[in-house]
Amino acid sequence: MMRDPVQTIGNLIDKQSVAYIGSVDGEGFPNVKAMLPPRKREGISVFYFTTNTSSRRVAQYRENPKACVYFCDKRFFRGVQMLGTAEVLEDDETKREIWREGDTMYYPGGVTDPDYCVLRITVTRGRYYSNFSSEDFPV
Template sequence: MELAEKLKEILGVIESAEVVYLSTIDENGYPSTRAMLNLKNKKQYPHLISMYTEESNQFTVYLTTNTSSAKIKEIGNNAKASLYFCKPESFTGTMLQGKIEIVTDSEFKHNAWMKGWELYYPGGIDSEDFSMLRFVPFSFKTYSDFQVETEKID
């Protein structure tokens, strides 16, 4: 498969996966993985599509989390992370490796906010416990048709 076709396939998985699995490195140097809202899912979060067009890396992913969560401390100590998107019914998945950072731009957070997130962030958009994360990958590994492929991202 040509690289352009592979990249299109990867974006298809990323933009349709119901959830994404984020792995960070804990204080003991071990991976810590959890399921997160996949804000790159075009069907679930159509209002966020435009924020991704501003990115030079088409595989950049934004996430939300509680500022009080362990992952915020882990990211502060070590920005290395991975994201895993999958379609279990077809045994297809993509792992992205890269760096993750905490978004501090208040206007950006306001534009990304979605009604209903009060469930996760009872204090609302201006709550100190609402944080956004920006993940920028440098490589990917795909799993499909019982084959594994690894590539760098320019």
């Protein structure tokens, strides 16, 4: 059993170079996509990702906000899945806060590029796997 889920899960997340996010399509099927790690996190309950406003994932979250985020430590075969909801944020303040130098590679119009938005995924529960066992935890 994890003594401190926030520290254990937070450490696992901070060491990963890839995050996997899940959404639900219009037919009710799960869709999973590899993403760059979150730009910002609030503990282990809120995660901020950059993405394209025109993306399939954004359209799916607007239709159905159910979301999951998965982080995997391949070296030690540990992972954490967290379930919650996604919001598509397009306000200037959030976009500027999450923006990083070099993002013009993806969004040539800069921080005001209409194809740049932020996904905020807020999780309510999770499941952690390590040492051949899994445990659920509230967030």
